[in-house]
Amino acid sequence: MNIFEKILARASGKREVTPGDIVEANIDMAMIHDLTGPLTLDSFKKIGASKVWDPNRIVIIFDHLIPASTIRAATHQKNLREFAREQGIRSLYDIGQGGVCHQVFHERGYARPGELIVGADSHTCTYGALGAFATGIGSTEMAAVFTTGKMWFKVPKVIKICVRGKLRKYTTPKDLILKIIGDLGEGGAIYKGLEFTGQTFKEMSIDGRLTVCNMVVEAGAKAGIVPPDNKTITYVRARTRGTFKPVLSDEGARYENVLEYDVTGFQPLVACPPTVDNVRPASELQNVSIDQVFIGSCTNGRMEDLRLAASILKGRRINEGVRMIISPASQEIYKECLREGLLRIFTEAGAVVTNATCGPCLGGHMGLLAPGEVCISTSNRNFVGRMGSPQSKVYLANPATAAASGVTGHITDPNELRRR
Amino acid sequence: MTITAKTLKLGNNINTDVIIPGRYLESIDPEELGRHALEGLDPTFPNKAKEGVILVAGKNFGCGSSREQAPIALKSAGVRCIIAESFARIFFRNAINIGLPALECEGISRTTSEGDTLSVDLANGIVANKTTGTVMRATPTPQFILKLIEEGGLIPHVRALVERS
Numbered sequence: 001m002n003i004f005e006k007i008l009a010r011a012s013g014k015r016e017v018t019p020g021d022i023v024e025a026n027i028d029m030a031m032i033h034d035l036t037g038p039l040t041l042d043s044f045k046k047i048g049a050s051k052v053w054d055p056n057r058i059v060i061i062f063d064h065l066i067p068a069s070t071i072r073a074a075t076h077q078k079n080l081r082e083f084a085r086e087q088g089i090r091s092l093y094d095i096g097q098g099g100v101c102h103q104v105f106h107e108r109g110y111a112r113p114g115e116l117i118v119g120a121d122s123h124t125c126t127y128g129a130l131g132a133f134a135t136g137i138g139s140t141e142m143a144a145v146f147t148t149g150k151m152w153f154k155v156p157k158v159i160k161i162c163v164r165g166k167l168r169k170y171t172t173p174k175d176l177i178l179k180i181i182g183d184l185g186e187g188g189a190i191y192k193g194l195e196f197t198g199q200t201f202k203e204m205s206i207d208g209r210l211t212v213c214n215m216v217v218e219a220g221a222k223a224g225i226v227p228p229d230n231k232t233i234t235y236v237r238a239r240t241r242g243t244f245k246p247v248l249s250d251e252g253a254r255y256e257n258v259l260e261y262d263v264t265g266f267q268p269l270v271a272c273p274p275t276v277d278n279v280r281p282a283s284e285l286q287n288v289s290i291d292q293v294f295i296g297s298c299t300n301g302r303m304e305d306l307r308l309a310a311s312i313l314k315g316r317r318i319n320e321g322v323r324m325i326i327s328p329a330s331q332e333i334y335k336e337c338l339r340e341g342l343l344r345i346f347t348e349a350g351a352v353v354t355n356a357t358c359g360p361c362l363g364g365h366m367g368l369l370a371p372g373e374v375c376i377s378t379s380n381r382n383f384v385g386r387m388g389s390p391q392s393k394v395y396l397a398n399p400a401t402a403a404a405s406g407v408t409g410h411i412t413d414p415n416e417l418r419r420r
Numbered sequence: 421m422t423i424t425a426k427t428l429k430l431g432n433n434i435n436t437d438v439i440i441p442g443r444y445l446e447s448i449d450p451e452e453l454g455r456h457a458l459e460g461l462d463p464t465f466p467n468k469a470k471e472g473v474i475l476v477a478g479k480n481f482g483c484g485s486s487r488e489q490a491p492i493a494l495k496s497a498g499v500r501c502i503i504a505e506s507f508a509r510i511f512f513r514n515a516i517n518i519g520l521p522a523l524e525c526e527g528i529s530r531t532t533s534e535g536d537t538l539s540v541d542l543a544n545g546i547v548a549n550k551t552t553g554t555v556m557r558a559t560p561t562p563q564f565i566l567k568l569i570e571e572g573g574l575i576p577h578v579r580a581l582v583e584r585s
C-alpha cells in the first residue's frame with residue numbers, strides 16, 4: 001500500500017484498502033478557525049449533541065479576521081471562546097498567541113506523521129509535509145466530526161511526483177509547486193493524493209515542504225504527502241508530547257501515475273490571474289506594474305520566506321507608489337523576525353508589518369484592493385475578487401520575486417534586480 | 421426524488437471566491453448569503469435563480485476554499501440541484517451535507533443550453549432534457565449519499581444517530 005492507503009486503513013481499522021473504497025475513519029485531530037468555526041458551532045447546536053467527542057483532539061485558531069475587524073467578527077470570536085470553555089477544549093489560540101492556522105497547527109505539534117487530520121479550511125493539506133494525511137472539510141462536516149469523531153473517505157488514487165536537481169538561489173519550492181500546478185491544471189488532481197519524493201524533497205527544508213503541500217489543493221488534490229524522514233521526526237518531536245508512528249509507502253505500492261521533474265535551471269515563476277495554473281516566468285512579466293505587494297500567508301509567511309524577502313529588501317526601499325504588507329505567519333515567527341532584525345529591514349524599506357493574520361490573503365481586512373489595482377502576493381489564490389475588488393488583479397509568486405517587484409514597481413525576476 | 425426546473429449555465433473552474441467572496445464569510449445567515457450568490461461573476465444571479473433553477477456547469481465546479489457558505493448561498497438563492505462535469509471535492513461534500521443535490525454528468529455542458537428544462541432523477545442518475553428530448557446518464561449517487569440527501573443533509577442524519585445512542 002502507499003502512504004495514503006496505509007493511513008486510511010489504520011484509521012478505519014482495516015488491514016488493507018484500495019482506491020475507490022469508501023471507509024469510515026476515526027479522526028486523529030480536527031481544526032477550526034474564526035471564519036469556519038461559527039458555522040460549525042451552529043451546525044453542532046442543530047445536531048443537538050451536548051459534548052464533543054474528544055476535547056483533546058480539537059484545535060481552534062483565530063487567524064482570518066484578527067484583531068476582530070467588525071462587531072460580527074468579534075461576536076463570533078467571543079462565541080468560540082465560550083464554546084471552548086464549555087467543552088473543555090484547551091487548544092485555543094487567541095489573538096497574540098498563535099497566528100495563521102496552518103502555521104500554528106504544526107508549530108505547536110498537532111500535526112504528526114501517520115495521523116489523519118481534518119480542518120475546516122481547504123489548506124489543511126499543508127500538514128502532509130509532515131507525513132500526515134490531512135485534508136479540508138466544510139463546517140457542517142466538522143460538526144459531525146465533533147459529534148462522532150468519524151468521517152467517511154473515499155480512498156484516493158495517488159500520483160507520485162519524483163523531483164531531482166538543486167533549486168537555484170531565488171528559485172524556491174513555491175516555484176516548483178507552481179510549475180506542477182501549471183502542468184496538472186486547476187482541476188488536474190481532483191480527488192487524488194500527491195506523493196512527493198526524490199532528492200530535491202530529501203534536501204528541502206520543512207518550511208519548503210509545507211509550501212509545496214499547502215498548494216496541492218489548487219490542483220484539486222485531496223491531500224499531498226512528503227514521506228516522513230529524520231528532518232520530519234526532529235521537527236515534530238521538538239513540538240509534541242504525544243507519540244506517533246510514521247508510515248512510508250511500501251516498495252511496489254500502487255500509483256495511478258508517476259511524474260518526474262528536474263528542477264535544474266528552473267526560474268522564478270508567477271501565476272497570473274485569474275487561475276493558479278496560469279503560470280509564466282517572472283522575467284516575461286516585466287511590463288506588469290503593481291500597486292501592492294503582500295508577503296505572508298500559510299503558503300509563504302514562514303521564517304525561510306521572510307529571510308529571503310529580507311535579503312532582497314536589505315538596504316533598499318520599495319518603489320514610490322507601491323505599498324508592501326508583510327504578515328509573519330505566526331507570533332513565533334514574528335518574534336524570530338524581531339530577534340534577527342528582519343522587522344527593522346522591512347520597516348526601513350517602507351513596508352507595513354502586520355500581526356500574524358490571514359488578513360489581505362482572503363480579502364478579509366488590512367489591505368484590500370481597489371478596482372483596477374494589481375497586487376503581487378506570496379499567497380496561494382489569485383481568483384477574481386480574492387483580495388478585494390472583482391476588478392483588481394492578483395499575481396502569485398515566491399517571496400524573493402514579490403520583494404524584488406516591490407523595489408522596482410513592476411513584476412521582476414529577483415535575479416535581474418541590480419544594486420541601485 | 422426527481423427535480424424539474426429550468427437551467428442556468430456556468431463554465432469551467434467556477435471557484436468559491438466568486439460564488440461567495442471572502443468579505444461576506446462573516447455571515448452564516450442563508451438569506452443574506454443568497455443575496456450575494458455568484459456576485460463575483462454575475463451580480464444579477466440571485467434574481468435569475470429565484471424561481472428555482474438547476475445549475476449546469478463545466479469541470480471542477482466549486483474549487484478553492486472549504487467555505488460552506490458557497491453551497492449555502494447557491495441553495496438559498498434558488499439553486500435546487502447542480503449538475504457539473506466534475507466537482508472540487510470539498511464543495512461536493514458540502515453541497516450534499518447541506519442537502520443540495522450535486523451530480524456529475526460527463527458531457528452535460530455540451531448538450532444543455534441555458535434555459536432548457538431538465539428533469540433529474542437522482543436515485544437512478546438520469547438527466548432528461550425536456551426541451552431537446554435527450555436523456556443523459558450521470559455518475560450514479562451511492563446509496564448512502566442518496567439517503568443523506570433524502571434525510572435533508574448531514575445535520576438530520578447525525579441528529580438521528582445522537583438520538584438513537
Ligand code: SF4
Pocket residue numbers: 063064100101102121123297298299357358361362379380
Ligand atoms: S493565509 Fe490565506 S489561504 Fe492561508 S488559511 Fe489564511 S486565508 Fe486561507
